[in-house]
Amino acid sequence: MSAFQKETVLSVRHWTDSLFSFTATRDPGFRFQNGQFAMIGLEVGGKPLMRAYSMASANHEEALEFFSIKVQDGPLTSRLQKIREGDIILVGRKATGTLITGNLIPGRRLLLLSTGTGLAPFASLIKDPDVYENCETIVLAHGCRQVSELAYGEHLVEDLRNHEFFGPLIRDKLVYYPTVTREPFRNRGRITDLIASNQLFEDIGQASLDIETDRIMLCGSPAMLEELHAMFAARGFVEGNHSQPGHFVIEKAFVER
Numbered sequence: 628m629s630a631f632q633k634e635t636v637l638s639v640r641h642w643t644d645s646l647f648s649f650t651a652t653r654d655p656g657f658r659f660q661n662g663q664f665a666m667i668g669l670e671v672g673g674k675p676l677m678r679a680y681s682m683a684s685a686n687h688e689e690a691l692e693f694f695s696i697k698v699q700d701g702p703l704t705s706r707l708q709k710i711r712e713g714d715i716i717l718v719g720r721k722a723t724g725t726l727i728t729g730n731l732i733p734g735r736r737l738l739l740l741s742t743g744t745g746l747a748p749f750a751s752l753i754k755d756p757d758v759y760e761n762c763e764t765i766v767l768a769h770g771c772r773q774v775s776e777l778a779y780g781e782h783l784v785e786d787l788r789n790h791e792f793f794g795p796l797i798r799d800k801l802v803y804y805p806t807v808t809r810e811p812f813r814n815r816g817r818i819t820d821l822i823a824s825n826q827l828f829e830d831i832g833q834a835s836l837d838i839e840t841d842r843i844m845l846c847g848s849p850a851m852l853e854e855l856h857a858m859f860a861a862r863g864f865v866e867g868n869h870s871q872p873g874h875f876v877i878e879k880a881f882v883e884r
């Protein structure tokens with residue numbers, strides 16, 4: 628049995644020159660936990676060309692969804708950005724990753740902090756009924772350079788607000804906090820600075836960061852992760868993993884090559 632399953636692209640949506648999302652069929656045997664990633668890719672020259680991708684769909688959904696960057700000279704995404712409905716993609720059979728609720732000590736407020744395509748695993752997690760069951764509040768922060776780059780997240784949250792089952796949960800429990808660094812917008816600045824200055828909590832009208840109540844998931848650029856890791860560690864927060872749950876967990880949104 629091949630390590631990769633062939634799946635059919637069902638839909639593609641381009642959000643900006645550098646971002647797109649797509650859905651694909653899902654093998655019924657492909658199991659994952661919300662927040663995890665798998666290897667996905669294309670067959671190029673008779674060989675699989677694979678990269679890590681977070682599932683943006685939840686594990687109860689029939690189709691798979693991914694939210695992707697377009698790197699113009701990127702080996703995979705220079706090709707992947709051209710996919711159309713009916714094309715075949717490869718999806719690895721094994722899902723993995725640290726952004727799962729089991730890696731966190733139970734808490735009352737869950738902070739999901741992301742930049743760029745780091746939103747993807749949280750798109751999955753905010754569609755998980757257990758997350759709402761186990762937390763009083765979920766804060767989804769998404770930082771981008773330009774307002775247009777927020778579109779996928781804005782659309783996702785809007786869809787959930789109008790969803791028959793999730794609508795009431797979202798209205799009561801989910802706080803969506805998009806922020807932009809390079810253009811005027813209602814929230815401005817880097818997530819790192821907005822947390823360090825307490826501005827984020829003032830903006831959403833909630834209590835400051837508190838190790839007793841807050842549990843955190845981080846997914847973004849290597850620089851964002853390094854800064855926030857240092858900030859949380861300095862405040863006594865302990866990083867969790869599969870063997871030892873902690874106050875926060877981290878996943879890279881991409882690696883610098």
Ligand SMILES: Cc1cc2nc3c(=O)[nH]c(=O)nc-3n(C[C@H](O)[C@H](O)[C@H](O)COP(=O)(O)OP(=O)(O)OC[C@H]3O[C@@H](n4cnc5c(N)ncnc54)[C@H](O)[C@@H]3O)c2cc1C
Pocket residue numbers: 664678679680681682693694695696698700701702703704705743744747748878879880881882883884
């Ligand atoms: C755990 C994990 C999960 C990931 N999940 C996603 C995901 O859900 N969506 C997604 O688009 N990518 C994701 N990535 C990145 C992905 O694996 C590829 O790097 C990306 O698809 C580009 O592939 P490429 O072959 O075109 O270029 P690569 O050769 O892989 O990358 C070239 C360069 O592009 C930049 N780059 C790559 N990916 C990104 C990105 N997402 N955002 C900003 N800059 C980037 C980096 O500087 C990198 O050095 C993830 C990576 C990891 C490690």
